[in-house]
Amino acid sequence: MIRFLTAGESHGPALVGMIEGIPSGMPLDSDMLREDLSRRKMGYGRGGRMRIETDEVRFLTGVRRGVTIGSPITVILENKDFSHWEEDMAVGPRSGEPERQVLIPRPGHADYAGGIKYGMRDLRNILERASARETAMRVALGGVARQYLRQLDIDVTSFVLEIGSVSMKSPHMEVKDFSELRSLVMASEVFCPEVEASLAMIEAIRTAKREGDTLGGVFEVRTTPLPVGLGTYTQWDRRLDGLLAQAMMSIQAIKAVEIGLGMEGARKHGSKVHDAFLPAGPGQPPVRPTNGAGGLEGGMTNGQPLLIRAGMKPISTLYNPLPSVNIRTGESAPATIERSDTCAVPAASVVGEAMVCLILAQAISEKFSGDSIGELKAHMESSERVEQMYYPGNIV
Numbered sequence: 275m276i277r278f279l280t281a282g283e284s285h286g287p288a289l290v291g292m293i294e295g296i297p298s299g300m301p302l303d304s305d306m307l308r309e310d311l312s313r314r315k316m317g318y319g320r321g322g323r324m325r326i327e328t329d330e331v332r333f334l335t336g337v338r339r340g341v342t343i344g345s346p347i348t349v350i351l352e353n354k355d356f357s358h359w360e361e362d363m364a365v366g367p368r369s370g371e372p373e374r375q376v377l378i379p380r381p382g383h384a385d386y387a388g389g390i391k392y393g394m395r396d397l398r399n400i401l402e403r404a405s406a407r408e409t410a411m412r413v414a415l416g417g418v419a420r421q422y423l424r425q426l427d428i429d430v431t432s433f434v435l436e437i438g439s440v441s442m443k444s445p446h447m448e449v450k451d452f453s454e455l456r457s458l459v460m461a462s463e464v465f466c467p468e469v470e471a472s473l474a475m476i477e478a479i480r481t482a483k484r485e486g487d488t489l490g491g492v493f494e495v496r497t498t499p500l501p502v503g504l505g506t507y508t509q510w511d512r513r514l515d516g517l518l519a520q521a522m523m524s525i526q527a528i529k530a531v532e533i534g535l536g537m538e539g540a541r542k543h544g545s546k547v548h549d550a551f552l553p554a555g556p557g558q559p560p561v562r563p564t565n566g567a568g569g570l571e572g573g574m575t576n577g578q579p580l581l582i583r584a585g586m587k588p589i590s591t592l593y594n595p596l597p598s599v600n601i602r603t604g605e606s607a608p609a610t611i612e613r614s615d616t617c618a619v620p621a622a623s624v625v626g627e628a629m630v631c632l633i634l635a636q637a638i639s640e641k642f643s644g645d646s647i648g649e650l651k652a653h654m655e656s657s658e659r660v661e662q663m664y665y666p667g668n669i670v
């Protein structure tokens with residue numbers, strides 16, 4: 275079983291993470307991790323913090339000479355910004371009050387509910403962990419999961435479909451080649467593969483920033499075809515659609531998740547939504563010319579690529595702030611302004627990829643298990659042989 279946890283405050287010394295259950299014998303390519311972490315820092319609309327952080331990861335355990343050894347893998351990622359916060363964010367005791375306290379909650383952020391929940395009058399104690407800084411560690415651990423999936427020839431990618439009211443013209447584009455999609459995405463400052471839409475998105479972010487406002491948007495994560503039968507319908511909490519939705523929704527500011535046609539499908543007739551089966555000849559799995567289901571039926575993968583979308587609300591720190599209330603004095607005051615992003619949908623799309631990698635790695639390890647990569651592959655191959663017996667024409 276693969277499980278993972280993260281820890282760390284946004285302006286504290288470091289983020290740390292642990293992932294366990296990764297089999298032995300898997301080479302870990304740090305360049306691949308670095309690439310994911312650097313993509314997460316990008317995107318037009320990110321704030322000044324991204325110029326400070328280098329997001330260099332260091333493995334502390336579970337890896338020897340570049341190869342996993344089956345023990346828990348721990349990762350550390352320093353917050354370079356800590357050098358500006360050493361007094362305020364010191365771990366050891368200090369006398370007096372910290373300088374940079376937060377007393378006026380930002381509508382939309384975790385400040386108010388977290389302050390009451392943890393009984394903290396300095397809301398910095400809340401925002402430090404609620405902050406999406408934590409997603410850097412998810413991307414580091416997701417990078418480990420991505421390499422596990424690569425061992426099984428599974429690839430995961432993403433792109434931005436909408437920012438504010440600007441949408442791609444062809445949101446259901448067919449993608450044959452992930453590397454082609456990746457180059458289109460990386461050529462765009464907002465990770466949108468359509469040039470015209472990209473330019474309009476950048477303009478929308480620029481305008482929002484000028485007005486002291488912020489924007490959200492929608493991104494999609496896609497995979498190459500997945501093995502049949504990850505997840506199960508037999509118990510509610512083991513359905514893969516539910517686990518993926520939870521993982522996506524757990525990303526800060528994600529407020530909507532769709533699988534396949536999602537909400538659009540809810541407005542159509544069944545005949546326009548479901549994916550017909552066409553015979554492909556004896557001994558062959560039937561062909562599905564469409565993928566409205568997004569690769570999941572009955573809470574299980576059906577052999578098609580996974581298509582999952584997420585909707586991100588606009589960033590809640592506004593340079594032109596909404597009205598709020600000082601929680602010490604009870605007086606009305608504009609909400610706190612902290613250095614902030616204007617739009618972070620491109621960054622969130624990279625976090626979405628990481629979460630999909632982690633959940634798929636978990637589902638694969640549950641179905642196929644394997645203490646070493648060799649054993650995992652052997653289990654998968656034998657499962658494929660069993661599956662082939664069920665293809666139409668092969669049933670005896």
Ligand SMILES: Cc1cc2nc3c(=O)[nH]c(=O)nc-3n(C[C@H](O)[C@H](O)[C@H](O)COP(=O)(O)O)c2cc1C
Pocket residue numbers: 321382383384404405406409525526527528587589590591613614615616618621622625
């Ligand atoms: C990659 C990323 C970057 C973010 N950057 C900011 C930011 O700069 N300022 C901000 O107020 N919120 C930012 N957020 C969103 C907040 O972290 C989030 O709204 C907050 O934790 C409250 O959680 P909720 O929106 O899920 O309710 C970001 C989210 C993501 C995924």
Ligand SMILES: C=C(O[C@@H]1CC(C(=O)O)=C[C@@H](OP(=O)(O)O)[C@H]1O)C(=O)O
Pocket residue numbers: 284321322323324327404405406407408409410526612613614615
């Ligand atoms: C640090 C990151 O994102 C941060 C997420 C965030 C928030 O409130 O979620 C607020 C901002 O923090 P700061 O005020 O320190 O600039 C973002 O920069 C990151 O993505 O690595």
